[in-house]
Amino acid sequence: MPAERPSPSADDLLLEVRDLHVHFPLDEGTVRAVAGVDFDVYRNRTLCVVGESGCGKSVSAQSILQLVDRPGRIVQGQIRFHQHDADGGVTVTDLASLRSSSRAMRSIRGRHIGMVFQEPNTSLSPIHTVGNQISEVIQLHLGADEDTARRQGIEMLERVGIARPAQNYDAYTFELSGGMRQRVMIAMALVCSPALLIADEPTTALDVTTQAQIMSLLQELQADFGMGVMLITHDLGVVAEMADDVVVMYLGQVAEYGDVDRIFHAPTHPYTKALLRSIPNLDFDQDIRLDSIRGMVPDPFHRPAGCPFGPRCDEVIEGRCEAENPPAFSLAEGGSVRCLHYEEVTLS
């Protein structure tokens, strides 16, 4: 668990995502990959977005930088990015309204928001050197000349824990291990000291030991740079270790949102509860079978009517959950939940 941090203040707000909808119009029908998502990211805090494959967590993350593959498109909602300048002023840009290839969008990518992807093996070019790929970002955004870029690039490699940084700066990515490559990716994403780092399942392709190293590296770097981190993962262990705030996603919606202690100790949404029951625990009685969530994630072309989790839920309210898709209700202890069981909580 990260050290206790003060509650987020509005001054530290970096990113507000409001009612985000991303659709993929395909021949077979429209896939509503993200169907009304809200969350906030703060400076110096980590937001973990957790959920099963296909719940829209990666698409949400990629839509922030407008990197969603065609034919995916943001059809509704706002992504308000707060840029804090040195003397305390704040400029707010709605990233959702920018064109994907516009100059304004490109000046934010890599400069103010860095991104690390899932597969370090294929996310780096096989035919360019590490240094070439890192210095490119520095030269592009900071207007540095080649020598300065090289010096800063090597410094950054050293910072992310690459051994012999000057030599590895001139290495090709196929000469490095998977963990080293992910370190290079992180160096590349952070070399312009962006305010926000988006890491899309950065350790999925790595072995467990390397995974732990990368995670603690991210924590160290956050302590140094003070950036906000948005970490996409399907691993609740990672969430417990890294998160300050948690977004639990299901079928393109935020099922539950709250700070990490509340989510783990007092989960509210039936889906969150089921997820937590499905992870093994050292105190667990060996004879008890680990719970799994019954049923399957529905086919993306046929979303259930009413609550998306309804068909798999153990706490269905007959007659209502099939009909109404609940809005997000604020919880007294902070955060929000999309479940009719908590309707009264908001009213009171």
Place this chain on the structure above:
Amino acid sequence: MLRYILRRLLLMIPTLFGISIIAFIIIQLPPGDYLTTVIAQLSAAGDLVEEDVIAGLKARYGLDRPMHVQYLKWMGNIMLRGDFGTSFEWDVPVGDLIWSRLGLTVALSLATLLFTWAVAFPVGIYAAVRQYSWGDYFFTGIGFVGLAIPNFLLALVLMYVAFKYFNQSVGGLFSPDFVEAPWTWARVQDMLGHLWVPMVILGTAGTAGLIRIMRANLLDELRKPYVKTARAKGLSELRLLLKYPVRVALNPFVSTIGLTLPILISGSAIVSVVLSLPTSGPLLLRALIAQDMYLAGSFILLLGVITVLGTLLSDLLLAWLDPRIRFDD
């Protein structure tokens, strides 16, 4: 890198040796030899051919010696003195016949290669980046037509067009005034004026093929995660396109240079006959028909050497382009 080049150069020696043997076997394969043809022609004309005349001719051309002796003598003369032997039919040294033709063939092939690349490269990139657009369908259509039309037909049509509408002297690589002229700047200009017809004809099929290859390769590469990484860095679309996926998609382009050269050279034979170009194709064809052994053999040998050099060139380019190959030893 140096080791890679050295190894490639060393490998060329046995390859070239093999090619010389195969070239020699090919010209020996058809039944009979040049003398048989001559004797058949003489007897058909009613002349009696006497035994000792035949024997004299055989001794003169070295045809009475065993095959391996003939081979060694042929190769020895080439290696030691650059003497490719004498053409039976033309009765002049082979060297006098082939060098100018070979030079023009290589010039034409290179021009065609450049034309092919200059067209296929941008069009292929466009077709991939704008997949399923009208432009993509348009170029795909043109490409299939280009692949389907036989070159000689295209040659005839273009000759007609050039003659009828541009009033250009068609056929050959030179205007009548320049055919026998020594090399001057005016002659080069004249050649360039004529070069475009065979260049376009020979280039169409290759261009169409390369557009398809470029389009398919680039489509594969555009979906790779490293493209998204580059985009997430804030690079502009054109810059990231040219730096990353296009660079990777270039590999198959470069690795086919070695193969393109011999295809261009042999594929040009029929077009050269139709357009009466002074390239190697028509002369090689005649030499083979007449069983003009040393002339045909020298051509085959030199075309083989050009192919090997082309492959070497493409391998070196590939190693220069792609570090994964450079580091693979």
